[in-house]
Amino acid sequence: MSDQQPLQEYLREHLVIGDGAMASWLFQKGVPIGLCCAELNLSRPDLIVDTHREYYAAGARLLETNTFGANRDALSRHGLEDRVYRINWKAAGLARDAAGRDAWVMGSMTAISSGRVRHEILPGHREMFIEQAEALLAGGVDGLILETFLDLAELLLALKAVRPLTTLPIIAQLACMEVGKTRDGFSVSDSFRRLSDSGADILGLNCRLGPGEILRTIEQASVPEGMVLSVFPNAGRPGLMEGEFGYTSSPAYFAERALRFREQGVRIIGGCCGTTPEHIRAVADALTGLLPINRLNPEPPPEPMPRTAVFVSSISDTLLERVKQRPTVLVEFDPPKDLDIEQYMIGAASLQDAGADVITMADNSLAQTRMSNLALGAIVKMRLGIDPLVHIACRDRNLIGQQSHLMGLHALGIHQILVITGDPARFGDLPGASSVFDVSSFDLIRMVKQLNNGISFSGQTLRERGRFIVGAAFNPHVTNLASAFNRLERKIEAGADFILTQPVYDRATMEMIAEGTRHLPAPIFIGIMPITSARNAEFLNNEVPGIRLTKEAMMRMGKYPAAGPDARKEGLDIARELVDAARKYFQGFYLMTPFAYHDMTAELTRYVKNKRPPLK
Known part of the structure; x- marks a missing residue:
């Protein structure tokens, strides 16, 4: 655990700089895309510690463990489902080794269903969240950060599953597909209220969107009284640049947006996909010496005017x-x-x-x-x-x-x-x-x-x-x-x-x-x-999946080895008999x-x- 005072107490009077991306930064450093980054906690602990130290040296004082996607479901895709506890416990220790005495280590957990078609949350998700959280807590983290949840429903499930496990702070962060709304159709304001009621200590947004779109979402949102806000935007939208996919937001732009986030009452500011230690250094330099600003919610939006219904003709005689x-x-x-x-x-x-x-x-x-x-x-x-x-x-x-x-x-x-x-x-x-x-x-x-x-x-x-x-x-x-x-x-x-x-x-x-x-x-x-024809019958019966002919049909068509009018007539006669039977x-x-x-x-x-x- 950190020697620093409790995070929530510190945030009353201070801003905190979060770290930046782990996976995309590792890929830039030469780790092959597609490799299980969480497994590197075991096979390349030196690389993970060095990455944490880069962010700490850049000014980050809230470090996330390298456990994004280190749940049983995600690890099973790499044959690592039997190492859930070991990977998460080890990751907590590596982040703690890299952090100074003035930094907090948060155990990173993400959604299980975000990569799937949204239909329903699987029954085993709750147990998977608990399993990962227990390992991180045993490893000595200072709190948990539930991040990149596209659906409010799954974030609530995760929050309710891990909240009874600890009194340490829990950050609950949504990832919006578009400004102001979750994938399952909830407004950010409504989501924040529900997450606060369910025990979240800090509310936030991360990933999917860049600083500009997350800023717009925060500007429009209504935040529960006294609730601390966090943001970890991507470095803009990804795009193809010089033959490779990358992110466009520069460190200088990221720093300017950080000042705007502070104006909106945000107290934890870090980065997600595409951000690097340079982005975090620019944010830390921009915010040095500044105190947090109390959040003022926007005026409630006016009631929307009733929309004229679009006439939709019904389908008749289907x-x-x-x-x-x-x-x-x-x-x-x-x-x-x-x-x-x-x-x-x-x-x-x-x-x-x-x-x-x-x-x-x-x-x-x-x-x-x-x-x-x-x-x-x-x-x-x-x-x-x-x-x-x-x-x-x-x-x-x-x-x-x-x-x-x-x-x-x-x-x-x-x-x-x-x-x-x-x-x-x-x-x-x-x-x-x-x-x-x-x-x-x-x-x-x-x-x-x-x-x-x-x-x-x-x-x-x-x-x-x-x-x-x-x-x-x-x-x-x-x-x-x-x-x-x-x-x-x-x-x-x-x-x-x-x-x-x-x-x-x-x-x-x-x-x-x-x-x-x-x-x-x-x-x-x-x-x-x-x-x-007979040849057609042989082909259908022996080579086409899902089709089987009777012996009688094979015998009748066998009289016509070559395609032609007589063969087709016999085929039609068989088909008529089938219609009569049907x-x-x-x-x-x-x-x-x-x-x-x-x-x-x-x-x-x-x-x-x-x-x-x-x-x-």
Whole structure:
């Protein structure tokens, strides 16, 4: 423990300079990016002590332990989950060795879920916070600093978990995604009040934003009476400079902002990502000899004027309504692999004439590059007036791209989507492409429904609610059918509104699907895909994941080794028989167009709809 007087007592009459970044400064000193910085407490203690001493020599008198992300969850990614106690305990000692007798050492802890999609705080988080805090306290820290929490909910959880462990000061710091608001939608003023009520001794902001945006947030915030404020801004926003990512705020600018923070009543001023000992030295020089200023909250903002509601037309006659009332046909007709869409539009028009309710468009199925289904879906909707249903794979877009893609679909009036995992890129026509998979199909379904609730992926409130109708896929051709049904139930619990199955080629499987899904609220669209030849049958049965043909189908198609009109006629006959079998169990039909033979699925659509073929 420090020989210095208690931190809170000292802060009544003094400013305190915090340290700067640990990880980004270590990276500048040659530590490889991606290495677990917390592990260096054990393998390179000299490097960590020297870094602490650099900040102390620059004027920092509040040093944070090198334990940002040293919780069980983060350490497990490096195979270090069994060293949580040792790493944190050691880190406290290293910081204490580097600190002078006039400095405080604060045990650094951060959020566990900040790198994840915001959905819910996992049950084990509380125990992880307690485990890390106990190790830091045993190591002799002078208090705890809970920092870089994007969500107020998780910071409150951490605070309530560690508050009973110690009477030492706890600093609670949020990281805002935008000025004045947390990721989970709380204002900073409201957050500060709740954190104060839950036992925080010092309130603050750090990371994500630079000095200017954090200053604006502090200027607008209402702070509970008598509460001490801390700020640890980034050195501006990161950007690409001379081929490398870096931060732009100079030490001189940082020092000027520090004076402005003091004017707002802030008493602990340090730095986060991108800051160096030079930034801290500039802040210390600027604040030398200055006393703290008592905080004056701004005048409460005026009540916002009621916003005129934006008229939003409701979606009528969706596939969900149609399938309750009559046989409903979704036809999958994949976008072309070419730039020419003339033949595609001819095919789409023929499907519309046949009575297809919806045309579905895959999202680069089998990882084969095709035209954007967003663009093609918009063209089909505009020219033909038929509703598209676009597939959205988890493979090709990160979370930024996924939300942007969905917002574009919404703007174009395309609200029917199918969320799928997607085939790995290495198996497609560009095997060197990256597979993103930021989230699973379960997560993406939940996040689309989050948009429907007027909340963005990051937790920000949207002015308009989404109107997406979300489908999910079901593969009945698995060994463990009970597990497949369980997975399907979980997709519906996540928010799936309807289900499309893989192609089915026998009555028994249809009956099994009907029986296993009878209790589910989402309608099932049974998958049927005409076979085009014996070779096609062999390929589907033996090489395509999720498809199994019956022996009877294989024998019937075996009579037609080469593709041609006779083979396709036999394939259509089999498909019609499957439609007849399916009518007993399902009102939804999901017809898949093979090899762009749209005339086959058009004929099958007419059969489902009992429509006569057009006169020629």
